[in-house]
Amino acid sequence: MATTRLIVIGGDAAGMSAASNVRRKVPLREIVVFERSPHTSYSACGMPYFIAGLVETSEQLVARTPETFREKFNIDARVRQEVVELDLAGQRVRVKSLESGSESWEPYDQLLIATGAEAILPQLQGSDADGIFGLSTLASGIRVHRFLKQQLPRRAVVVGGGYIGLEMAETLVRLGLQVSLVDRGEQVMGTLDPDMGVLVSEALREIGVTLYLRESLTGYETANGRVTGVVTDQRTLPAELVIVGLGTRPNSELAAAAGITLGEKDSIRVNSRMQTSSDGVWAAGDCAESFHLVSRKPFHVALGTVANKQGRVAGINLSGGYATFPGVVGTAVSKICKYEVARTGLTERKIRDLGLLYDTAVIKSKTRAGYYPGAGWISVKLLSEQGSGRLLGGQIVGLEGAAKRIDVLATALTAGMTVQQLVDLDLSYAPPFSPVWDPVQTAARQLV
Amino acid sequence: MATTRLIVIGGDAAGMSAASNVRRKVPLREIVVFERSPHTSYSACGMPYFIAGLVETSEQLVARTPETFREKFNIDARVRQEVVELDLAGQRVRVKSLESGSESWEPYDQLLIATGAEAILPQLQGSDADGIFGLSTLASGIRVHRFLKQQLPRRAVVVGGGYIGLEMAETLVRLGLQVSLVDRGEQVMGTLDPDMGVLVSEALREIGVTLYLRESLTGYETANGRVTGVVTDQRTLPAELVIVGLGTRPNSELAAAAGITLGEKDSIRVNSRMQTSSDGVWAAGDCAESFHLVSRKPFHVALGTVANKQGRVAGINLSGGYATFPGVVGTAVSKICKYEVARTGLTERKIRDLGLLYDTAVIKSKTRAGYYPGAGWISVKLLSEQGSGRLLGGQIVGLEGAAKRIDVLATALTAGMTVQQLVDLDLSYAPPFSPVWDPVQTAARQLV
Numbered sequence: 001m002a003t004t005r006l007i008v009i010g011g012d013a014a015g016m017s018a019a020s021n022v023r024r025k026v027p028l029r030e031i032v033v034f035e036r037s038p039h040t041s042y043s044a045c046g047m048p049y050f051i052a053g054l055v056e057t058s059e060q061l062v063a064r065t066p067e068t069f070r071e072k073f074n075i076d077a078r079v080r081q082e083v084v085e086l087d088l089a090g091q092r093v094r095v096k097s098l099e100s101g102s103e104s105w106e107p108y109d110q111l112l113i114a115t116g117a118e119a120i121l122p123q124l125q126g127s128d129a130d131g132i133f134g135l136s137t138l139a140s141g142i143r144v145h146r147f148l149k150q151q152l153p154r155r156a157v158v159v160g161g162g163y164i165g166l167e168m169a170e171t172l173v174r175l176g177l178q179v180s181l182v183d184r185g186e187q188v189m190g191t192l193d194p195d196m197g198v199l200v201s202e203a204l205r206e207i208g209v210t211l212y213l214r215e216s217l218t219g220y221e222t223a224n225g226r227v228t229g230v231v232t233d234q235r236t237l238p239a240e241l242v243i244v245g246l247g248t249r250p251n252s253e254l255a256a257a258a259g260i261t262l263g264e265k266d267s268i269r270v271n272s273r274m275q276t277s278s279d280g281v282w283a284a285g286d287c288a289e290s291f292h293l294v295s296r297k298p299f300h301v302a303l304g305t306v307a308n309k310q311g312r313v314a315g316i317n318l319s320g321g322y323a324t325f326p327g328v329v330g331t332a333v334s335k336i337c338k339y340e341v342a343r344t345g346l347t348e349r350k351i352r353d354l355g356l357l358y359d360t361a362v363i364k365s366k367t368r369a370g371y372y373p374g375a376g377w378i379s380v381k382l383l384s385e386q387g388s389g390r391l392l393g394g395q396i397v398g399l400e401g402a403a404k405r406i407d408v409l410a411t412a413l414t415a416g417m418t419v420q421q422l423v424d425l426d427l428s429y430a431p432p433f434s435p436v437w438d439p440v441q442t443a444a445r446q447l448v
Numbered sequence: 449m450a451t452t453r454l455i456v457i458g459g460d461a462a463g464m465s466a467a468s469n470v471r472r473k474v475p476l477r478e479i480v481v482f483e484r485s486p487h488t489s490y491s492a493c494g495m496p497y498f499i500a501g502l503v504e505t506s507e508q509l510v511a512r513t514p515e516t517f518r519e520k521f522n523i524d525a526r527v528r529q530e531v532v533e534l535d536l537a538g539q540r541v542r543v544k545s546l547e548s549g550s551e552s553w554e555p556y557d558q559l560l561i562a563t564g565a566e567a568i569l570p571q572l573q574g575s576d577a578d579g580i581f582g583l584s585t586l587a588s589g590i591r592v593h594r595f596l597k598q599q600l601p602r603r604a605v606v607v608g609g610g611y612i613g614l615e616m617a618e619t620l621v622r623l624g625l626q627v628s629l630v631d632r633g634e635q636v637m638g639t640l641d642p643d644m645g646v647l648v649s650e651a652l653r654e655i656g657v658t659l660y661l662r663e664s665l666t667g668y669e670t671a672n673g674r675v676t677g678v679v680t681d682q683r684t685l686p687a688e689l690v691i692v693g694l695g696t697r698p699n700s701e702l703a704a705a706a707g708i709t710l711g712e713k714d715s716i717r718v719n720s721r722m723q724t725s726s727d728g729v730w731a732a733g734d735c736a737e738s739f740h741l742v743s744r745k746p747f748h749v750a751l752g753t754v755a756n757k758q759g760r761v762a763g764i765n766l767s768g769g770y771a772t773f774p775g776v777v778g779t780a781v782s783k784i785c786k787y788e789v790a791r792t793g794l795t796e797r798k799i800r801d802l803g804l805l806y807d808t809a810v811i812k813s814k815t816r817a818g819y820y821p822g823a824g825w826i827s828v829k830l831l832s833e834q835g836s837g838r839l840l841g842g843q844i845v846g847l848e849g850a851a852k853r854i855d856v857l858a859t860a861l862t863a864g865m866t867v868q869q870l871v872d873l874d875l876s877y878a879p880p881f882s883p884v885w886d887p888v889q890t891a892a893r894q895l896v
Contacts, residue, residue: 013884046819046879060819163878293874304884305877326872333876342876371494371508404849407856407875407886414873415863424774425862426741427855428781428790429753430611431494436461436752438855 004029004109006318007093009083009254011035012042013304014285014311015114016064019075021315031075032106034095036082039138040066045304047141048167051148052174058142086111086258088278110280112314113255113268117248117286117302119164126220131227132242135164144243153240154178157230158209159217161188163334165245166200169209170336172241180210180237182217182230189341191332192395193348195362196381199397203339212237217244248302250287263289267300272324274314282318284310291327294345294392294413295354301328329413330393333403340403344410345393348383357386361446365439367401369431378402380443382409382419389418389448394440401433405440419447452477452557454766455541457531457702459483460490461752462733462759463562464512467523469763479523480554482543484530487586488514493752495589496615499596500622506590534559534706536726558728560762561703561716565696565734565750574668579675580690583612592691601688602626605678606657607665609636611782613693614648617657618784620689628658628685630665630678637789639780640843641796643810644829647845651787660685665692696750698735711737715748720772722762730766732758739775742793742840742861743802749776777861778841781851788851792858793841796831805834809894813887815849817879826850828891830857830867837866837896842888849881853888867895 006022008015011033019031033040041063049055069077084103085094092107119134121127131153133144147153156172158165161183172179181188181204187197188204188211201211212232221229221236230237250267261277263269268276268283272291276283285307292299306328316323331344351358361382368375376399383393394409396402412422422444429436437445454470456463459481467479481488489511497503517525532551533542540555567582569575579601581592595601604620606613609631620627629636629652635645636652636659649659660680669677669684678685698715709725711717716731718724720739724731733755740747754776764771781790799806809830816823824847831841842857844850860870870892877884885893 043817043819043879043884045877045884046817049820049879054821055819303877305875308884309872328874331874331876333878333881335878335880340881344874344876369491369494371491371503372497373502401852404852404876404881405855407853407873408859410874410876411856411859411863411865414869415859415865417859417863421862424757425855426776426779426792426858427753428779428792428852428858429493429751430781430783431491431497432783433781433788433852436491436493436756 005107006031006110006112007106007108008033008112008114009093010114010116010285011040011066011077011079012114012116012285013307014314015112016041016069017308017311018112018114018284018315018318019069020073021312022319023073023075025316025319025321033069033075033077034081034083035077035079036098037137037139038079040064040069040077040079042138043304044136044138047135047138048164048171050141051145051168052171058138058145061138083254086254088258088281091280110318111282112318113276113281113283113287114285114311115251115254115287117250119244120246120249121244122217122246124217124219126222126227129220129222129227130225131240132220132244134244135168136248147241148175151240155239156241156243157182157237157239158243158245159230160245160247161185162190162245162247163332165243166204166334166336168243168245169204170207173208177241179208180212180239182212182215182232182237184214184216186214188213191343191347192341193381196379196395196397199379200336200339200341203336207337248286250300250302252287255283263300264298265300272326273317274310274325282314284314293327293329295350299328299330301330303332329410331406331410333406335403338399340396340398340400342396342403342406343394344406345391345413346383347393351383351392356392358383358392359386359447361443363439363443363446365442366435367399368433369435372431374400376400376402378439380439382440382443382447384419384447389420391417391419391422405438408440419444423448453555454479454558454560455554455556456481456560456562457541458562458564458733459488459514459525459527460562460564460733461755462736462762463560464489464517465756465759466560466562466732466763466766467517468521469760470767471521471523473764473767473769481517481523481525482529482531483525483527484546485585485587486527488512488517488525488527490586491752492584492586495583495586496612496619498589499593499616500619506586506593509586531702534702536706536729539728558766559730560766561724561729561731561735562733562759563699563702563735565698567692568694568697569692570665570694572665572667573679574670574675577668577670577675578673579688580668580692582692583616584696595689596623599688603687604628604689604691605630605685605687606691606693607678608693608695609633610638610693610695611780613691614652614782614784616691616693617652618655621656625689627656628660628687630660630663630680630685632662632664634662636661639791639795640789641829644827644843644845647827648784648787648789651784655785696734698748698750700735703731711748712746713748720774721765722758722773730762732762741775741777743798747776747778749778751780777858779854779858781854783851786847788844788846788848790844790851790854791842792854793839793861794831795841799831799840804840806831806840807834807895809891811887811891811894813890814883815847816881817883820879822848824848824850826887828887830888830891830895832867832895837868839865839867839870853886856888867892871896
């Protein structure tokens with residue numbers, strides 16, 4: 001295997017994690033990475049903090065540059081090179097240089113597709129105007145940063161109240177803009193049940209964001225090629241800057257065009273070793289499918305944690321080793337100013353869709369012993385299956401120290417624990433960290 | 449059962465948790481609690497923060513007063529009443545009023561022993577002098593608080609570098625005293641392996657505590673009935689205040705005198721329903737035995753979390769319900785100024801004592817994404833069984849946000865997870881909360 005050529009398409013988390021794992025195991029193998037952006041291995045999740053000025057330079061978000069990969073790891077990372085076609089029968093890919101426009105065919109023995117996901121930007125009236133941004137690549141983050149510095153917008157509209165939408169709303173408030181947020185849901189954060197989402201909506205209002213809920217984006221008003229307003233099904237909101245946070249879609253067109261099987265939300269279907277339907281072709285990261293350990297169904301999620309794990313598994317397998325990626329439980333966390341939000345497992349809607357019956361508990365507690373300075377509120381919601389008592393999901397909203405508790409629930413979900421087993425857990429306690437019953441256990445006690 | 453009489457000995461966490469559970473299930477039953485101190489249901493763990501002035505009054509540490517129990521819960525909580533003898537055959541206890549000195553026999557149908565634990569204070573030369581304190585009851589915390597206010601000591605010695613010792617060392621530094629700490633171990637915090645304990649020793653030195661390690665207390669110097677110094681096997685340390693933090697011992701003498709079987713460290717042996725060897729007699733809390741789910745052996749631990757859980761289980765069973773306490777994994781956490789320390793499972797020494805072979809990994813990482821403001825260091829040690837890869841223990845030392853991660857390890861230990869399963873966990877990630885690989889997973893990756 002040392003002399004075979006591995007081509008990796010995509011130089012971010014999954015691709016470079018795989019490439020690095022292969023390099024570690026097979027020191028002499030040829031590894032070529034094609035990345036269409038100028039950057040490798042960056043933290044997309046860090047962009048709101050760079051834009052907010054909490055992180056000074058975009059370079060700080062880059063874990064390893066193409067030069068580092070070439071010089072220190074002997075990984076031939078080629079940026080501004082876009083793979084535009086897969087020839088699976090011929091075991092080669094057609095690569096276009098985004099600098100020169102020239103194209104060439106590059107042969108491979110093994111191929112890893114790690115093309116990521118891109119922000120969903122609906123094509124609507126005015127959507128090509130300046131000032132409208134999605135956020136998925138570091139380059140897009142740098143564009144927003146530059147736009148803010150150069151154009152000094154005063155009013156911003158964020159479309160979509162998911163993680164990126166919320167973090168960008170905070171960022172823009174920090175920068176002194178008037179910020180409105182449009183979401184078609186009953187509350188922001190549609191990955192939470194509405195009774196928990198309302199706490200996040202309230203937090204957003206408290207930091208000064210004007211919310212327009214149950215409203216949908218229908219288009220943009222523009223003048224001289226620039227956006228001047230966001231049009232919803234109910235009103236027009238003036239804005240010089242629009243952030244579209246309507247989620248991402250997997251970059252799977254290349255794979256689909258080559259006949260590789262797609263799965264959930266058009267992500268590339270893989271087995272647990274990250275093999276696609278085509279022999280010798282692997283996929284990992286935001287473009288690849290995952291598996292939900294609670295619903296026991298195929299699932300797609302675009303998150304750095306999953307991309308890193310899948311990339312690692314692909315890299316071990318591509319080196320002749322054996323590793324599997326068992327799946328996810330749907331864990332996510334976010335911070336909006338002082339408020340922390342986290343979720344794992346299934347929401348009420350998902351549980352109903354599966355035809356399961358369930359019980360719920362929502363409790364309010366404290367992040368520390370009530371008498372300890374800085375104790376803040378925390379609300380925990382748990383969902384458990386009727387009869388078995390098996391934990392099905394958890395949601396947390398609260399102040400400092402609230403959110404990372406979700407990891408206990410993620411671990412319990414993975415282990416298939418019941419709420420009774422949650423009550424019995426020997427979790428840590430000292431007054432600066434928790435009440436004597438950790439809030440997740442206080443919630444579990446209501447369900448036993 | 450509504451008309452039978454329940455007597456509870458001890459009015460803190462376990463006793464009152466049991467009594468409250470019984471009251472909830474059986475509204476009319478007679479419940480009498482005898483407590484020798486003036487207080488019920490207080491947070492012993494909060495005493496260092498009360499003494500430090502972070503918590504203003506000792507009343508804030510009391511969750512429910514005897515009056516509240518009597519008036520709101522119809523629980524006859526009698527304080528300053530000490531049970532001095534159990535007559536199991538006669539189903540009665542002899543109670544002494546600590547106010548009047550009078551004694552009486554009180555009959556019961558069911559008896560719960562929840563007598564707690566008390567600080568170990570070795571009887572040595574000078575140990576009866578003023579200024580030497582153990583800390584286990586709220587009354588003892590109030591005495592230390594008063595001594596500090598009235599006597600204005602300048603130099604303090606803390607004997608023992610466990611949780612209470614460390615928290616009191618911090619407290620006394622905060623109050624402006626010169627603080628020395630004597631511990632006979634290689635490092636403080638003997639519940640950690642020395643390679644992690646050294647990080648805590650360094651943290652203590654950094655906050656200004658002078659450490660004397662590998663030294664043992666041999667006695668005290670006194671003058672006019674007051675302590676003036678601590679004598680070790682190597683030196684004499686001048687001090688007007690001495691805090692002895694050498695651990696606690698279960699208050700099991702009453703039970704032992706009545707012929708009830710004792711177990712680990714002379715705690716009262718119980719089954720998982722909290723029944724003692726004597727029919728109709730139950731025990732819970734710091735005086736009762738527990739079970740270690742990792743070593744699979746009887747275990748004793750005096751912690752509020754365990755006391756509350758055992759009290760709850762006893763209360764359910766005493767109400768005619770059915771509940772079991774499966775055991776603990778040995779989780780504990782503490783904060784010393786800005787440093788956080790946590791542990792769960794088995795140390796290297798304990799694993800060797802069990803005759804198991806193991807692997808270890810120690811890693812240093814960050815509490816947040818490296819580029820995010822406030823990212824601090826965190827060190828994680830994991831221990832796993834050779835062959836099976838089963839997690840056996842974990843230890844964490846670090847800055848803000850480090851310690852509560854121990855709960856993931858406690859949950860994984862309870863579920864019997866392997867380090868590979870830890871690597872695969874879908875833990876939460878966002879830059880304000882974690883690097884993309886949570887530090888516990890970075891450690892686990894070294895072991896697969």
